[in-house]
Amino acid sequence: MIGASISRWTMSYFAMALAWLFLALSLMMAGVGYPFAEVASPDTLVLVHAVGIGWLSIAMCGALFQFVPVLVAKPLFSEKWALPALVLLTAGLVSLIGGFLSLGGRLPPSLWLLPLGAILLVAGFGLVVVDLGLTAWLRPAGPARFVLAGLASLCATAAFGAVFAFALAGWAGSAGNALLAAGIPLHAIAGLGGWLTLTAMGVSYRLLSMFMLSPDVDERQSRMTLGAGALAIGMTVAGGILAIGLASGLSVVLSIVAVFGLASAALYGRDIAGIFRARKRRQLELNMRMATLSFASLAATALLGIALVVTDGFAAHIGPFAFLAVFGWLSGLVLAKLYKIVAFLTWLETYGPVMGRAPTPRVQDLVAEGRATKWFVIYYVAVWAGTLTLLVGEPYAFRMAAAAMTVGVVGIVREVIRTRRLADVASPVRLPGGAIAPHLLFARN
Amino acid sequence: MTDQLVERVRDALRAVIDPELGENIVDLGFVYDIAVAGGAARITMTATTPGCPATFFLKEGTQAAASAVPGIVSADVTMTFEPPWTPSMIEPAVRASLGFAAVN
Numbered sequence A: 001m002i003g004a005s006i007s008r009w010t011m012s013y014f015a016m017a018l019a020w021l022f023l024a025l026s027l028m029m030a031g032v033g034y035p036f037a038e039v040a041s042p043d044t045l046v047l048v049h050a051v052g053i054g055w056l057s058i059a060m061c062g063a064l065f066q067f068v069p070v071l072v073a074k075p076l077f078s079e080k081w082a083l084p085a086l087v088l089l090t091a092g093l094v095s096l097i098g099g100f101l102s103l104g105g106r107l108p109p110s111l112w113l114l115p116l117g118a119i120l121l122v123a124g125f126g127l128v129v130v131d132l133g134l135t136a137w138l139r140p141a142g143p144a145r146f147v148l149a150g151l152a153s154l155c156a157t158a159a160f161g162a163v164f165a166f167a168l169a170g171w172a173g174s175a176g177n178a179l180l181a182a183g184i185p186l187h188a189i190a191g192l193g194g195w196l197t198l199t200a201m202g203v204s205y206r207l208l209s210m211f212m213l214s215p216d217v218d219e220r221q222s223r224m225t226l227g228a229g230a231l232a233i234g235m236t237v238a239g240g241i242l243a244i245g246l247a248s249g250l251s252v253v254l255s256i257v258a259v260f261g262l263a264s265a266a267l268y269g270r271d272i273a274g275i276f277r278a279r280k281r282r283q284l285e286l287n288m289r290m291a292t293l294s295f296a297s298l299a300a301t302a303l304l305g306i307a308l309v310v311t312d313g314f315a316a317h318i319g320p321f322a323f324l325a326v327f328g329w330l331s332g333l334v335l336a337k338l339y340k341i342v343a344f345l346t347w348l349e350t351y352g353p354v355m356g357r358a359p360t361p362r363v364q365d366l367v368a369e370g371r372a373t374k375w376f377v378i379y380y381v382a383v384w385a386g387t388l389t390l391l392v393g394e395p396y397a398f399r400m401a402a403a404a405m406t407v408g409v410v411g412i413v414r415e416v417i418r419t420r421r422l423a424d425v426a427s428p429v430r431l432p433g434g435a436i437a438p439h440l441l442f443a444r445n
Numbered sequence B: 001m002t003d004q005l006v007e008r009v010r011d012a013l014r015a016v017i018d019p020e021l022g023e024n025i026v027d028l029g030f031v032y033d034i035a036v037a038g039g040a041a042r043i044t045m046t047a048t049t050p051g052c053p054a055t056f057f058l059k060e061g062t063q064a065a066a067s068a069v070p071g072i073v074s075a076d077v078t079m080t081f082e083p084p085w086t087p088s089m090i091e092p093a094v095r096a097s098l099g100f101a102a103v104n
Helices: A010-030 A042-072 A079-103 A113-136 A143-168 A173-182 A184-212 A219-245 A251-277 A286-310 A318-354 A369-391 A395-420 B002-015 B053-067 B092-098
Strands: B031-037 B040-045 B074-079
Touching: A010 A042, A010 A079, A010 A318, A010 A395, A042 A079, A042 A113, A042 A143, A042 A184, A042 A318, A079 A113, A079 A143, A113 A143, A143 A173, A143 A184, A143 A219, A173 A219, A184 A219, A184 A251, A184 A286, A184 A318, A219 A251, A251 A286, A286 A318, A286 A369, A318 A369, A318 A395, A318 B053, A369 A395, B002 B031, B002 B040, B002 B053, B040 B053, B053 B074
Parallel strands: B040 B074
Antiparallel strands: B031 B040
């Protein structure tokens, strides 16, 4: 076989990720955590980890199990590790969140849940990193390099997080406590900027080129983008730990990180604009049009960051800045690509085996873009409105924005379920002889 | 007779579509060569993206479609990415309907 097969558990990862997203949206609508509590409060930690690990990381891992083999045109190192990793990640996150609830007094004292959660999460992410890392390493070129840098950042993020979890339980000694007291920005930058953003960048290069029939980005060009991003993350981890060790404060380190981070985002913008310009398919599908709103959100996040630094308001407005990065840039991109990936994988699973033997529909016949567009628009407008409510300090209006985001996500998920059920495929070609309808939550291969 | 068989194989391959572009692989220009000798068909073809799982199904589908042609006893399909496929290889009428610029 040339290259890749269908990843059995990618749909299970997507389903679990969406479940965590709904939990996070419910918390935001209910007013649990920021902006109704401090950014560093236990309630906010519940929210942040439900989004960062539950939604974004699990969705990203699910996509990578399918996608890294495509990037390197080699099979996944081990398909068998994907399900145990999902179980470990889920159990670890439940335990971690239990620990945060205990920390905030919402559960009886049981801080041991934090280190237990950390151990389970490190084990789960460890399986993912080894499996994907050994696969990507087979041909570490182009987008696969971004994935490797993202996986290295994931290791750093998990290591910081594990130290924090042990420190919060009182098991990490003075060095752990010092890291906990000052190192939370390092954990957040390594996670959102390194793991999630660098990986999303790498995957988007290939997905965009593939689905728009555009030539791959010149390797020297993308290497500069990755270099700036990797320097930002390397500086965050090494410079940050050194600064904490020397008790010299993080402001110099974070300034350097911001410069490299902005450079990386700007170079990425240049690369993406080049892919769009060179595309051979002139008409953009819905997932591409919606991805452009995600790229616009990334640009807006960068501009907002600059504006807040210039006006000396960054520390006070870290919430809206992170919110726009997480929900506009990362979540928007993941939702747009998930919409496409589910249709594409469902087509492969259902119709691939009967191709040449019976008439088959196109991938586009599995989706109803006209109907789906409004849900994406509602989602993005709600995210931008939510960012504004946080900037101007209107937490009750923020809850309404969260409700509108939920409406958008429910609509998108309904469309994805219809795709999975082949509900929009016209009956003559819906299930040709020999084709088997897919299962909602996993691939039958 | 052999030429007729080649044409029959070519027609049969129109049952295989690229799922993304939604057109058959013959009109898309994916089929680089069809040779038939003594009932054995040898097909050389390409796809848009190396490493994509769809590429595997395109190859399998091509093999199945060719094997079903009366007079063909075996079909051997080789997937190649040299020369790389470009939209200029699409039949002009299909290219226009897909929204590709002619210069591509």
